[in-house]
Amino acid sequence: MTDRLVLVTGGTGFIAQHCMLVLLNAGYRVRTTVRSLEREAEVRQHLKVGGVDAGDRLSFVVANLTEDRGWAEAAAGCDYVMHGASPTPSGDQIREEDWIEPAVNGNLRVLRAARDAGVKRVVLTSAFGAIGVGHRPDHRRPFDETDWSDLSGNVAPYQKSKTLSERASWDFIAREGNGLELTSVNPVTVYGPALGADYSHSIRLITNMLNGQPGCLNVNSCCVDVRDVADLHLRAMIDPAARGERFLATVGESMWMIEVAELLKQRLGKAAEKVSTEVWPDEQVRIAGETNPQLKAVVPLLDYDMNATGKKAERLLGWAPRSREEAIISCAESLIQLGLLNG
Template sequence: MSMSSEKRVLVTGISGFLGGYVAAALLKRGYSIRGSIRDPARASQVRESFRAAGADITRLELCVLDLLDDRGWAEAAEGCRYLHHVASPFVLTMPKDEDALIRPAVEGTRRAIRAGLEAGHERIVLTSSVVAIDGGHVSYGRPFTTHDWTRVDGPHVNAYHKSKTLAEQQAWRLVDSEGARQKLAVINPGTMLGPLLDDDPGTSVAIIQRLLKGEMAMIPNLIFPYVDVRDVADAHVAAMETAEAGGQRHIVANNGVPLADIARMLREGFPEHAERIPARRMPAWMARVVALFNKSLRDNLSRLDVPRSYDVSSGLQLLGRPLRPTHEAVVASARSLLERGLA
């Protein structure tokens, strides 16, 4: 292996929230990055966001990859030692055709894993999600572990849950078929919050944006497991560098927090905006009625009134420290939105 490839890492989806943080963390540790974007017109914007974040962009190279197109994957993987496959579609309102989410997630994962294996990458780190673990179950009275899988035919399992579950299962099948299970490490994060790297709030931080803007008259009791994006990025780096991380899933998430508690954190943390941040809770019966007419709420009924907890020992062992508390991630998201004039 040449010295040029010794420290080069392919990171897919580098223009996304997590992809940007993974690349930035790797740059800080001295790696060179080949980052994939889907739209070449975004290249200068991506470089500028890294420059503004203080990253050394002389070690940043961009390439164009499409999750649904074979072209370029072998070339992108060539000359790299590691792969982080972060790119995958993420929405809160599901498309009419669930394959619009499932196909790019599953086929993109297949292309990425195959490219990494064929290029001889030492470690492949896949971004999955807790939704590949905790969906479609009948009982939620125990902590979910890395041995649990979402039942894709279970109740209230939406297209996003299916996309992450089927994509991760595809990844494990591929490495197992090549006798290369130890090459793959999977990170299963919760809903990611934290400071923005650019002016795109993405999907998860948009929840904080809506609360700050007062766009909800009442708050449904949606309970999500949140995590700071910086912790998830650090977990990706650790999964790449730690030999023992291979062949395993790693849950990186705090336990579920009701949306009303998130709103309270915002009111307490930003009292000058407290008047517009909703405080009224929506009763469960009303939420189910509203869901008949509100697709976003209907698509997330699995999170209504259902607290979930997780055995996060694998993620904590990987990081070697506690996760940032949800409150810290919420405040960091809000501060970033306000500083950028996005809320």
């Protein structure tokens, strides 16, 4: 057991909750931020689903990425910070700035609070969206941590916000970090076990398939299990070799959505009977994207090779992630077990 205290921002988030599970299991005390204390019971219940009754080893502070209030209190006395709170696709964002401003300013708020509180290291949950989008088709593959998304290309606002907020974080550390260390973890599509009904937009991809979504988009991505993303956060937090480094959280080759659909049907049998293995024509998606914001964000990714490698984390930090197949199937099984599917 350790008495060290770690702040995990955005405690209602899917990755954040799995990070809390890893930390609590490793003996750390955890403080987490929420926008409302009304969600404390829900977060504690999700952790119980994950096998941990946190008790008084978990505490809550109200803090919002768009306000200074609460962040000094949140960071006070903490040895480390895992910062994953970020605006995600909710449908509320209208202008590009609605994505970018809270992401950039939120990161800077957390970094300032961490620096001022004497925190040793911040592990930033960034994204593949800061690495592998907007590039020309002839860009070398697979993507690795030396790559940054090309914002002069066709980049959706969410990926743009991830790129600009991570860049702003590294710039802050270089200019005014005052000894604060930074490491980033850049996950690809994150699957693995859901803990409750409030899950990530990546898990919604599996939910939609199992609920009978009519067809698959012609897109591919690498994937990773959320338990391994959390494990990588812990390694990035404590290993001296991780200081100042970026780590892609990904395993294996990228998969087309049709391959994910076929895997679900093959492994789940009757539970996957509604899964479609038809592929939507690209032109149909482009037309629908003119009036559907969610599909519009997908259009730049149609038929775009998103292969990436996680070998750096394996080599430097001894990270040993589960297979793509286990990440996908464990995700689907958790949705079934928790009763989160239609019908």
